[in-house]
Amino acid sequence: MPELPEVETTKRGIEPNIVNKTIQHLVIRQPKLRWPIPDAVNALVGQKVEGVSRRGKYIGVHTKAGTLIIHLGMSGSLYFVDVGTPPLFHDHVDIELLGSPIVMRYTDPRRFGAMLWQEGDWLEHELLKSLGPEPLTDEFNAKYLYERAKGRKQAIKMFIMDSKVVVGVGNIYANEALFKAGIHPKRAAGNISLARFEKFVSSIKMVLSAAIEQGGTTLKDFVGGDGKPGYFKQELAVYGRAGKPCIECSILLKEIRLGQRSTVYCNNCQA
DNA sequence: AGGTTCGCCTGCGGGC
DNA sequence: TGCCCGCAGGCGAACC
Numbered sequence: 001m002p003e004l005p006e007v008e009t010t011k012r013g014i015e016p017n018i019v020n021k022t023i024q025h026l027v028i029r030q031p032k033l034r035w036p037i038p039d040a041v042n043a044l045v046g047q048k049v050e051g052v053s054r055r056g057k058y059i060g061v062h063t064k065a066g067t068l069i070i071h072l073g074m075s076g077s078l079y080f081v082d083v084g085t086p087p088l089f090h091d092h093v094d095i096e097l098l099g100s101p102i103v104m105r106y107t108d109p110r111r112f113g114a115m116l117w118q119e120g121d122w123l124e125h126e127l128l129k130s131l132g133p134e135p136l137t138d139e140f141n142a143k144y145l146y147e148r149a150k151g152r153k154q155a156i157k158m159f160i161m162d163s164k165v166v167v168g169v170g171n172i173y174a175n176e177a178l179f180k181a182g183i184h185p186k187r188a189a190g191n192i193s194l195a196r197f198e199k200f201v202s203s204i205k206m207v208l209s210a211a212i213e214q215g216g217t218t219l220k221d222f223v224g225g226d227g228k229p230g231y232f233k234q235e236l237a238v239y240g241r242a243g244k245p246c247i248e249c250s251i252l253l254k255e256i257r258l259g260q261r262s263t264v265y266c267n268n269c270q271a
Numbered sequence: 272a273g274g275t276t277c278g279c280c281t282g283c284g285g286g287c
Numbered sequence: 288t289g290c291c292c293g294c295a296g297g298c299g300a301a302c303c
Contacts, residue, residue, distance in 0.1 A: 002297090034279065034299085057297080074296050075281075090281090110280045112297060127299080154274065163298070170297070259275075261296070 002072040004135070004168030004208055007057045009215030014078055014104060015052045018061065022048045022098040030092040033111050034073060037093070040117040044068055044095075053122075056131050056167030060122045067122035073112030081105055132166040135204055140166055142197035149189035149197075158259045159189035160204070169204060171261050173211070175239045177203040184270045185263050186256075238264040 002010070023044045031037040047063035054060070059078075061068040070078070080102040087094070093106040093115060106115070118125040133139040148165055149156075159165060161174050169177070178185050180203035183196060192200075237247050239262075242255035246266040255264050 034297090071297085073280090073298090108280095109282070110296085112280065152273075158274085161297090260277090 002057065002074070002076065003170040003172055003211070004057060005211035005215050007059065007072060007168075008054055008212050010072065010078055011052055011054045011059050012215075014059075014061075014080075017080060017100075017102065018049045018095075018097060018104060019051060020048065021100055022046065023063070023095060024098040025094075025096040027094040027096070028092070029087065029094075030111070033092065033108065034071075034114045035116070037115045038117050040066070041068060041115060043117070055123060055128055056134070056163060057170075058128060062122070066117055066119040069114070069116040069118055069122060069125060069128075070106070071114040071116075073108060073110065073114065075110040076106065076108035076113035078104060078106055130164055132162075132164050135166050135168050135208055140201065140205075142194055142201045145197045145201060146192075146194045149192060152189040154189050155186045155258055156183055156189045156192060156200075157185035157263060160200075161259075161261075166204075168208070172236065172239045173204065173207050175262075175264055176207050176237060179238045179265060179270060180207065182270055184267075185258055185265050187271075238266065240264070 023046065026042060026045055028037055028041075043065045044061075044063060047065050049061055049063055051062045052059065053062065057071060059070040059072075061070065070076075072078075083096070083101055083103055085103070087105070088107065090109045091105050091107045092111070095104040095106075097104070106113075116125065116127070123129060133144070145165070149159060152159060157174050157178060160169050160177075161171065175185070177200065181196065181200040183192065183200055238253055241253050242262075242264045243252055245251065246253055246269060249266065249268045251266065251268045253264050254267050255262060257263065
């Protein structure tokens with residue numbers, strides 16, 4: 001499932017292949033994604049791509065007419081194929097570029113992803129306008145989290161995965177960052193000291209930026225590949241390791257469900 | 272308003 | 288081998 005590093009890698013991968021290119025044709029084979037793809041996206045045809053950006057796990061493809069907003073959901077990916085390559089069953093959208101021998105293709109088996117349209121400032125889109133800060137900016141810091149968490153009884157893991165608090169911290173990295181910071185996933189968000197938030201914030205920034213850095217090394221295979229950066233080689237200390245020994249203290253890692261999501265932690269190292 | 276649960280989907284792994 | 292079942296998972300919607 002694409003987490004923020006995968007989305008950033010995808011953004012960097014498609015950018016050089018579509019910026020300054022004119023969209024010649026749009027083929028929508030399956031409009032039923034998480035929401036139906038709006039007819040308005042057809043405004044893309046004839047438009048030149050002026051830039052690509054990312055906000056949280058949303059990718060924006062900007063033109064003068066408006067922005068195509070893409071979310072990869074859990075199983076979506078963008079990749080490039082030669083013009084004329086027959087689509088596979090889950091290849092829902094093709095974006096053909098004028099004078100380009102390759103086509104940008106959106107594939108998404110589970111269709112949890114989305115393709116939306118926004119005119120003007122794309123950040124004003126309903127789904128984007130109340131998102132929290134980007135995790136790798138200075139705006140996301142311990143003081144911000146501490147203030148935001150005041151009085152909240154919600155488990156810290158759920159709190160940090162709330163996109164209104166901060167974007168881009170998905171299940172895998174929430175588990176990893178909590179372990180790195182030594183914070184128990186069920187601890188009430190409002191019951192964490194500023195000092196512990198300092199450690200938590202730097203853990204989050206560390207795991208995310210390390211993953212993005214590694215994602216960059218897969219970019220050379222982006223065109224012609226399946227577009228999936230895949231799981232980064234970054235060693236995961238807890239996620240997917242329930243029942244295995246903690247890498248720090250060797251006691252067996254526990255697994256619980258928190259907000260219906262798999263949560264793995266060390267009962268000894270995290271309090 | 273804070274907090275929890277639901278549901279969209281398909282692939283995959285376990286059980287038989 | 289093949290079938291069935293249950294589950295995973297981002298995240299907005301709906302509910303409490």
